[in-house]
Amino acid sequence: MTVGMSTLKEGAVNALKRAAKASLAPFNLTISRVQPYEACTLEWVEEAQREGMAVNDYIEKDQRKPALSELESLVFPHLSKASIVCELGPGTGVYTRYLSRLITDGELHVIDSDSNAIEFLRKHLPANPAVRLYVNSGTSLPFEHRDWVDLAFCASMFTGGNLSYFCRYVDEFARVLKSGGHCVFDYFDVCTEQGWQGLQRNMARKRPIFAYAYHCTETIDKVLNSRGFRVLGRSTTGRGSVFVTAQKI
Ligand SMILES: C[S@@+](CC[C@H](N)C(=O)[O-])C[C@H]1O[C@@H](n2cnc3c(N)ncnc32)[C@H](O)[C@@H]1O
Numbered sequence: 001m002t003v004g005m006s007t008l009k010e011g012a013v014n015a016l017k018r019a020a021k022a023s024l025a026p027f028n029l030t031i032s033r034v035q036p037y038e039a040c041t042l043e044w045v046e047e048a049q050r051e052g053m054a055v056n057d058y059i060e061k062d063q064r065k066p067a068l069s070e071l072e073s074l075v076f077p078h079l080s081k082a083s084i085v086c087e088l089g090p091g092t093g094v095y096t097r098y099l100s101r102l103i104t105d106g107e108l109h110v111i112d113s114d115s116n117a118i119e120f121l122r123k124h125l126p127a128n129p130a131v132r133l134y135v136n137s138g139t140s141l142p143f144e145h146r147d148w149v150d151l152a153f154c155a156s157m158f159t160g161g162n163l164s165y166f167c168r169y170v171d172e173f174a175r176v177l178k179s180g181g182h183c184v185f186d187y188f189d190v191c192t193e194q195g196w197q198g199l200q201r202n203m204a205r206k207r208p209i210f211a212y213a214y215h216c217t218e219t220i221d222k223v224l225n226s227r228g229f230r231v232l233g234r235s236t237t238g239r240g241s242v243f244v245t246a247q248k249i
Helices: 005-027 041-051 055-062 067-074 096-102 115-124 163-176 193-204 217-226
Strands: 084-088 107-112 131-135 149-154 177-189 229-236 242-248
Touching: 041 055, 041 115, 067 096, 067 242, 084 096, 096 107, 107 115, 115 131, 149 163, 163 177, 163 217, 163 229, 177 193, 177 217, 217 229, 217 242
Parallel strands: 084 107, 084 149, 107 131, 149 177
Antiparallel strands: 177 242, 229 242
16 A cells, blocks of 8 residues: 555644644643635635535625626626636636636636645636646746736735735736737725725724725826736726726737
């Protein structure tokens, strides 16, 4: 019988956890895994399980994320089944599942810095040879070549993380997109009345979500324009973020 390295590693980690828990127990203390807010996958899977729902149906309902209709109005008009698409920060794949249905003859490159997210998609996304999954560093796209992607998409990615991450990924989109290619993403815009009210509501919570990032229209446009994009349009979501569509000139 052979025992894989990952089984051995898991066994060692479990033994370590048991020892740590046993030594903390007399002090009424325990250990638990800390997940950064942006690494939402495990947390959302647990929440959905508690509600007895499939995770992506739960997200669509709980987070007011009508993923298919958002894609149909903002993304699909720029795509064909042979397009090359890059999705950043898919989480549990609430949008990926629909993108994957459309892209059958092209390539759908799906990238997340959280290995749990990519592992989840590997297990649950229906098989499609056009889909490639990657765990990245959190600051760059895992491709070296330039000018080959038709569209870069992300949802609820830039609603967290600071402006440096946003600038870096816009640089990366500018690098990999073809000239004339599009990027579509959402963010919280506090220069709109709705965005401002969203910030006020978050700060009025008993426990505000400190991982949220808030930007201004002018800032987002300045970053996009300085990286060679032209903003084509904006559309507000029911959850308070704003989707931007920009085209690489
Ligand atoms: C709030 S979740 C959104 C998931 C999904 N797009 C949705 O709308 O339900 C953000 C996702 O982006 C990923 N993420 C956050 N920061 C990232 C970064 N700097 N690089 C790559 N992925 C990142 C997280 O791991 C997580 O899967």
